[in-house]
Amino acid sequence: MKKDPFNEIRESTKLIAVAEYYGLQPNRQRFVNCIHHSPDNHPSMQFLKNDKYYRCYSCGAWGDATALVAKLYDISAIAAAKRIVIDFNLNIDFSDDDYSIAVRYESEKVLNGLKVWSDRKYSEYEKNLTDFLEYLKTYEPTEEELESWGSASVAKINELSRQMNVLKGSSVRAKLELYRQLRGDGNDTRR
Numbered sequence: 001m002k003k004d005p006f007n008e009i010r011e012s013t014k015l016i017a018v019a020e021y022y023g024l025q026p027n028r029q030r031f032v033n034c035i036h037h038s039p040d041n042h043p044s045m046q047f048l049k050n051d052k053y054y055r056c057y058s059c060g061a062w063g064d065a066t067a068l069v070a071k072l073y074d075i076s077a078i079a080a081a082k083r084i085v086i087d088f089n090l091n092i093d094f095s096d097d098d099y100s101i102a103v104r105y106e107s108e109k110v111l112n113g114l115k116v117w118s119d120r121k122y123s124e125y126e127k128n129l130t131d132f133l134e135y136l137k138t139y140e141p142t143e144e145e146l147e148s149w150g151s152a153s154v155a156k157i158n159e160l161s162r163q164m165n166v167l168k169g170s171s172v173r174a175k176l177e178l179y180r181q182l183r184g185d186g187n188d189t190r191r
């Protein structure tokens, strides 16, 4: 089986060297201003110690050397990989099945992005719920208030637990649908 050129690039380069080659200047803690969201006034994107991946602690973006170069120059993953191979003089072969490998690379990236998003969203909901329960402990609603909260809040709580089940569940399709739903409603607080 043909080797995965994207994996070969990860194995044969140091991500931070790639970043510096293309003009980024990581600080001592290996952080730069995020290239995925702007403006990023405080450097929130870090090149991980494994020197293969980076991630942004603010927007959740994640990637490897190829993803970095693709984003920096706004080019496809294949074009970015070819550029790295030439610039770093790597002996990596791109040939007939570039396309299927690129598709797999892109879908892995989407799946990872979806996982990061789901985990963040779930923690956000969990925190909101905990805060809400804490609040209820200190606040004792009257009968009338309980009455008026009624079915609307029950529906909201049902919807919230449905979403949390999707976020923790294993169905990629359901997660993607939820992602689209939240983006569409404008309820998504993700930056």
Ligand SMILES: [Zn+2]
Binding pocket: 034, 035, 036, 037, 040, 044, 045, 056, 057, 058, 059, 060, 061
């Ligand atoms: Zn970011």
